Amino acid sequence: MKKLGFGFMRLPLINSEDPASIDIETVKKMVDIFMEKGFNYFDTAYPYHKEKSEEALREALVKRYPRDSFIIADKMPTIRVTGTSDYPVLFENQLKRVGVDYFDYYLFHNIWKKSFRETEEYGGFDFIKEKINKGQIKHFGFSFHDTPELLDEVLTKHPEVELVQLQINYLDWESPGVRSRECYETAVKHGKKVIVMEPNKGGSLINIPEEAERLFKAANPNASNASWAMRFAGSLDGVFMVLSGMSKVEQLLDNISFMDDFKPISDEENNIIKQVAQIIEKSLAIGCTKCRYCTDGCPVGIPIPEYISAYNSYILTKNMGNAGMYYRRHAAGKALASECIKCGKCEQNCPQHLKIRNILSEIADTFEIK
Ligand code: SF4
Ligand code: SF4
The missing domain is CATH 3.20.20.100 (NADP-dependent oxidoreductase domain)
Structure with a gap:
């Protein structure tokens, strides 16, 4: 096969x-x-x-x-x-x-x-x-x-x-x-x-x-x-x-x-792959695979992978203009990262074991005007 x-x-x-x-x-x-x-x-x-x-x-x-x-x-x-x-x-x-x-x-x-x-x-x-x-x-x-x-x-x-x-x-x-x-x-x-x-x-x-x-x-x-x-x-x-x-x-x-x-x-x-992995590891902020297992049970409907993606893009490129636009586009009509009620349901389903609640706090601090 x-x-x-x-x-x-x-x-x-x-x-x-x-x-x-x-x-x-x-x-x-x-x-x-x-x-x-x-x-x-x-x-x-x-x-x-x-x-x-x-x-x-x-x-x-x-x-x-x-x-x-x-x-x-x-x-x-x-x-x-x-x-x-x-x-x-x-x-x-x-x-x-x-x-x-x-x-x-x-x-x-x-x-x-x-x-x-x-x-x-x-x-x-x-x-x-x-x-x-x-x-x-x-x-x-x-x-x-x-x-x-x-x-x-x-x-x-x-x-x-x-x-x-x-x-x-x-x-x-x-x-x-x-x-x-x-x-x-x-x-x-x-x-x-x-x-x-x-x-x-x-x-x-x-x-x-x-x-x-x-x-x-x-x-x-x-x-x-x-x-x-x-x-x-x-x-x-x-x-x-x-x-x-x-x-x-x-x-x-x-x-x-x-x-x-x-x-x-x-x-x-x-050996080349090992070197490449080391370079990528250094550059990646958050290893989200966009599997979406986290979003189903979120009581406030936060588009978690989209927000993480915007955040990763910001960390990699330091381009707030593009990343901020991406964040706002996904946030339109949906709950903001700051609206997370910290219930933790998403973390139970995340196969990458990401600390989503903490990440959302960082994202809110990065993209949302206080
Ligand atoms: S911790 Fe926040 S993002 Fe995760 S399921 Fe609860 S409200 Fe949604
Ligand atoms: S479950 Fe984890 S890895 Fe999958 S999309 Fe959500 S945050 Fe990303």
Whole structure:
């Protein structure tokens, strides 16, 4: 199987301010190119694109290609589960939204301390077994954003898990917050297949500092920054799929150009990547991946990732004019950073373990006139 998976979480939009406004005609075009080049793995989830991602997959892929020509991975939204009876309702809804009668891969979405406890308490693992026995799930796993210690505990208790989806990229590899390498090594120790998410860290590894880009270009003038990040993730033993959330045809074509005839990263290239990671680390203010897990439960509706992005832009460029404009644009009609009531719900869902409350205070101090 080719190692590039099409993530349906950053699809092209008609209105860049509205994640639900998926540009379905461009998505169809991208799906056609992807399939024509021999790639066939698609990843979606219940909440992506304000719950429109699964339907987009049905329209762009399922209705237009034979079922046995593609592979679909979908995820149980653990955040929506409040009891045992929610599992069949959500699962049936997903089958309907995607327009299929089985999922090739099915994962619990975002297993962490709390969601793991609840999944066990509500009988989530038994529910999956039942669906596997009925043939509605072919392979089973979970996506994970917590510590390697918890990952070890989950995999020890549930050897039936076949695969783990992990955040792996060269910037997080040794990060004390994400502990990417340790999580990867834990999954491999348990003999699990690994799916990589966020190989570009939500785009942070595409627009990198000039000094870092110069190192990449000196080593290979024709390779994109994305190619270094994707190949880093795909070169790890045990990784069977690297997901990329693609929003432009050009991105798709670039990904295909190096993932088609995949060449693992050499030792020499790995050394360059380490130097680049050090340069980026120094320049990044806040490592937000724009996953939006934080925004759903915010009682005042603060557009957290947009505000962080504006703040990062200010820290990187020191250009208050542009960054301030970006902040004000996102703040229009929404709660300001200073309106955060410090309830902490967002921090519980943040896979990067960001101290969002403190960050919002800094953002308010930076952008808001007192
Ligand atoms: S701490 Fe602030 S930003 Fe986070 S969920 Fe609560 S109100 Fe929203
Ligand atoms: S603050 Fe955390 S949860 Fe929110 S978008 Fe950024 S990384 Fe995701």
